Amino acid sequence: MLSDASPHRLVETLGERIEKLEIEFHRAYWDSQVKATPENDRRRVELELELRRVKGDSEALHAVEAALDGELHDPVLSRQLELLRLSLLGNQMEESLRAEIVELSTGVESDFANHRATVAGKRVTDNEIESILRASDDEALRRDAWEGSKEIGAIAAPRVRELARLRNSAALNLGYADYYSMALELQEMSEGWLFTVLEEVEKLTEEPFRRWKTELDERLRERFKVTQVLPWHYADPFFQALPPDGRVSVDPLVEGRASPDLVHTTFSGWDVDLSRVLELSDIYPREGKSQHAFCLDVDRSGNDVRILANVVPGERWTEIMLHESGHAAYDISVDPQLPYSLRRAAHTFTTEAMAIMSGRLVHDPRWLVDFAGAPPAEVDAISGPLRRAAAMQSLAFVRWALVVVHFERDLYLDPESDLDARWWELVERFQLVAPPPDRTAPDWAAKIHVAAAPAYYHNYLLGELLASQLEATCEHECGGLVGNPAAGRLLVDRLFHPGALLRWDSLVEGATGRPLSAADFASSLTA
Ligand SMILES: [Zn+2]
Numbered sequence: 001m002l003s004d005a006s007p008h009r010l011v012e013t014l015g016e017r018i019e020k021l022e023i024e025f026h027r028a029y030w031d032s033q034v035k036a037t038p039e040n041d042r043r044r045v046e047l048e049l050e051l052r053r054v055k056g057d058s059e060a061l062h063a064v065e066a067a068l069d070g071e072l073h074d075p076v077l078s079r080q081l082e083l084l085r086l087s088l089l090g091n092q093m094e095e096s097l098r099a100e101i102v103e104l105s106t107g108v109e110s111d112f113a114n115h116r117a118t119v120a121g122k123r124v125t126d127n128e129i130e131s132i133l134r135a136s137d138d139e140a141l142r143r144d145a146w147e148g149s150k151e152i153g154a155i156a157a158p159r160v161r162e163l164a165r166l167r168n169s170a171a172l173n174l175g176y177a178d179y180y181s182m183a184l185e186l187q188e189m190s191e192g193w194l195f196t197v198l199e200e201v202e203k204l205t206e207e208p209f210r211r212w213k214t215e216l217d218e219r220l221r222e223r224f225k226v227t228q229v230l231p232w233h234y235a236d237p238f239f240q241a242l243p244p245d246g247r248v249s250v251d252p253l254v255e256g257r258a259s260p261d262l263v264h265t266t267f268s269g270w271d272v273d274l275s276r277v278l279e280l281s282d283i284y285p286r287e288g289k290s291q292h293a294f295c296l297d298v299d300r301s302g303n304d305v306r307i308l309a310n311v312v313p314g315e316r317w318t319e320i321m322l323h324e325s326g327h328a329a330y331d332i333s334v335d336p337q338l339p340y341s342l343r344r345a346a347h348t349f350t351t352e353a354m355a356i357m358s359g360r361l362v363h364d365p366r367w368l369v370d371f372a373g374a375p376p377a378e379v380d381a382i383s384g385p386l387r388r389a390a391a392m393q394s395l396a397f398v399r400w401a402l403v404v405v406h407f408e409r410d411l412y413l414d415p416e417s418d419l420d421a422r423w424w425e426l427v428e429r430f431q432l433v434a435p436p437p438d439r440t441a442p443d444w445a446a447k448i449h450v451a452a453a454p455a456y457y458h459n460y461l462l463g464e465l466l467a468s469q470l471e472a473t474c475e476h477e478c479g480g481l482v483g484n485p486a487a488g489r490l491l492v493d494r495l496f497h498p499g500a501l502l503r504w505d506s507l508v509e510g511a512t513g514r515p516l517s518a519a520d521f522a523s524s525l526t527a
Pocket of ligand 1 (some may be wrong): 323327352355
């Protein structure tokens with residue numbers, strides 16, 4: 001009986017059960033991504049369900065809660081129990097409800113994977129829509145492409161709403177107000193704290209964003225010969241990225257360099273050796289392989305961390321490889337002496353911060369010269385615009401992320417409300433983009449994260465803030481980040497090595513000397 005076991009024994013028994021399944025799931029996940037076959041997909045889904053079932057064991061949860069109520073003098077043990085409690089809690093629900101949620105979300109995901117929008121009478125991919133929005137001067141075609149990008153919203157919306165209801169009912173059963181506040185609690189974050197930070201971010205970015213957007217709109221009015229700028233005049237369907245116009249490209253400076261070599265030398269500059277990671281990784285595009293990029297820590301031993309990517313020469317994939325390598329550097333540097341359940345990043349956003357900080361290097365003049373081997377005079381000539389492009393990229397992304405995060409909270413607060421109108425209120429407030437006249441459609445459901453990655457988006461936003469705070473700390477304490485072994489040591493010792501032994505807030509404060517805030521992010525926008 002679990003309830004009779006000592007806390008040590010309990011952690012060991014449950015830990016072993018979860019560890020074994022999780023590693024098996026990671027292997028199956030990798031296989032399904034490098035080679036999509038029905039067999040690989042089936043195995044991945046089966047293991048995922050099995051893992052959720054094991055974590056849904058209510059007897060295990062009660063035993064863990066009872067152990068936490070007792071006196072514990074071992075901080076490692078109590079942290080393990082606390083993380084176990086959170087992971088078990090999120091999976092407590094009736095078997096039928098679990099099955100319903102998995103079935104609906106799998107359905108929504110395959111809607112997204114299979115849908116092809118119709119633009120100018122032709123079925124097109126997302127990439128084709130994006131290239132129209134990036135390059136075309138044909139107003140009617142742009143409008144068609146933008147509207148096409150929202151078609152999936154109308155298809156997915158009823159199921160996304162239903163998923164919100166089901167997730168809410170699971171949360172309600174556990175005594176939470178709704179799914180969103182439960183999900184944040186399980187991520188050891190309070191809704192009150194998060195939205196206070198978001199308010200600060202909103203205030204600090206308001207003016208710089210308005211200024212940048214006003215200039216952009218002027219250029220767009222001139223280019224398209226219109227008096228009012230509409231959503232399809234921007235360069236991507238959600239206006240979440242920096243448009244290519246008026247921006248310097250790093251393409252010619254990195255095109256001749258192989259990304260694996262580039263990330264290897266970059267991280268060697270921090271005394272972090274990525275040789276084994278790169279050996280195990282699957283880096284180049286191939287038929288039947290996932291088109292995305294991710295980093296996977298298969299068994300948390302530090303010896304089996306892999307990156308999946310689809311590298312082609314140029315700025316975009318260099319940035320992605322740097323980003324994923326940031327995740328990998330974190331994973332391989334966690335203290336191997338910690339028990340399995342603590343051998344991971346303290347929080348999704350702390351590893352995201354390292355990845356974002358690494359990805360930003362592609363716009364760093366010093367990195368371009370020292371690591372990418374670009375001619376100093378050429379880099380010097382564009383260093384101002386380069387820094388500005390990097391800052392504006394983060395600014396545009398953060399204003400967009402404010403939309404998604406606020407919307408998600410409202411979706412779970414009341415799934416029956418007028419979500420179509422709410423979405424555009426938020427887009428107008430944060431991105432300063434007005435809806436097309438008389439637009440009534442579930443445009444919110446066209447963003448896959450709202451449907452398939454619930455209560456996740458704030459981690460990207462917090463990652464941007466922490467990336468800036470870490471850059472400032474390395475600058476201040478080590479005299480710089482790029483190619484500086486002292487900065488590497490600081491990151492390894494203070495951020496990576498403790499794994500999940502500390503809660504994210506103590507970790508951040510220990511690593512940077514102050515609590516997480518938007519201050520350094522805001523000052524990087526005006527620097
Ligand atoms: Zn990432």
